[in-house]
Amino acid sequence: MKIVVCVKQVPDTNEIKINPETGTLMRDGVPSILNHDDANALEQALRIKDSNPDTEVVVVTMGPPQAKEMLQECIAMGADETILLSDRALGGSDTWATSNALAAAIKKIGSYDLIFTGRQAIDGDTAQVGPQIAEKLGLPQVTYVKEFYMEGTHITVKRALEDGYELLKLKTPCVLTAIKELNTPRYMSIKGILKSTKAEMKVWSAEDIGVDLNKVGLKASPTNVFKSFTPKPKGEGLKVEGDTAKELAGNLLASMREKHII
Template structure:
């Protein structure tokens, strides 16, 4: 059984920076982490590996060279290997261009039974990429999953839906996006860190994936950020002092009525 886990390197929550000219996120900062929900996906893949025979877990990430850190950390956590999708051609990719590249990398890995990832990333919060990858691969997708049970030929997943849960049986291959309720991620071991240090991780560019550079990066991204700005909060304060009459109260009532607050 082959499992692919998608691990995205994201800025620390307090370190998100945007390029005001291009409208894309700056990902060159040193303060980066694995997307928290992808850690849940990785922990679930490792749990499946530890409870079943002949299971291989491969971590896949797309980003700058610094994203190799996310792959190495995934291997230290228990993944068997990893692949990094990287190159200038991928810079500025929206969810569509990103999904095309990751789907191409998964196809290059051969027969994959189960793909796991977080339901969304903390930097973009779109929750679109997992479903788009499934579309480009032509496989079913289950979203908002809080439990995965592997059975012969497929999985039974527990999905969080409005008002409760639903259980769905899906055959392999399948994409599953998980939420934080699925498990509690663990920590890398010393043995895992040593394995990660020694393990070679291939880097795929457009040529290795057989992709046209025109389909990637800003050129291949139909999504456009028109303007990036920080909202300015301002309030006009009107002070009324009590003067022993009903005047200030009457003026306040007129103000509230004008705002349709009463």
């Protein structure tokens, strides 16, 4: 079995700031990490490999050359092969253009049985790339996967909804997008870290994957970000004091009448 996992290197949102003048993300000095949901997608692929040693896990990402560091982490966690799509022609791609490039790369890989992606990237929060890849490859898909069971070529998944969940059955090949409830990603192992330092990493250009240059990159991206901004901090809340519940309630009502809320 061959499993393809699509991942993304993202800025650590705990460290990120927005330039108040330009409204753009300030990435200088901000560490990059493996996207959280993508780590869950990789972990599920590795669990399948743990149960079926003949499984091959191939990790694919699109990004700048420094994304190699993230791919090394994926090897250290247990992935067998990594592929980096890196080309100026792919720069500035939105979700539509990104999925075109990733779908072309997956076609080049070929002979896959299962494709995993994270639900969404923490720097975009669109949750669009995984489903778009499925559409462009003509594959069945299930998003927001929180539980996974597999018997042969038959898969049963539990899909999270706002008000419950769905149990769905499907056959491979298919595309699944993972959420954090699916599993707990493993740490890199010492053996894996040593392996990652010697592993050969494939770097493919737009020409290598044979993608239509009119369907990738900034000019081919129909999405435009109108504005990015940091929400203004909220003012201090109202603190109501009193020695008894009755006194607290009375003081609260008095404050609300004073502010013409009631």
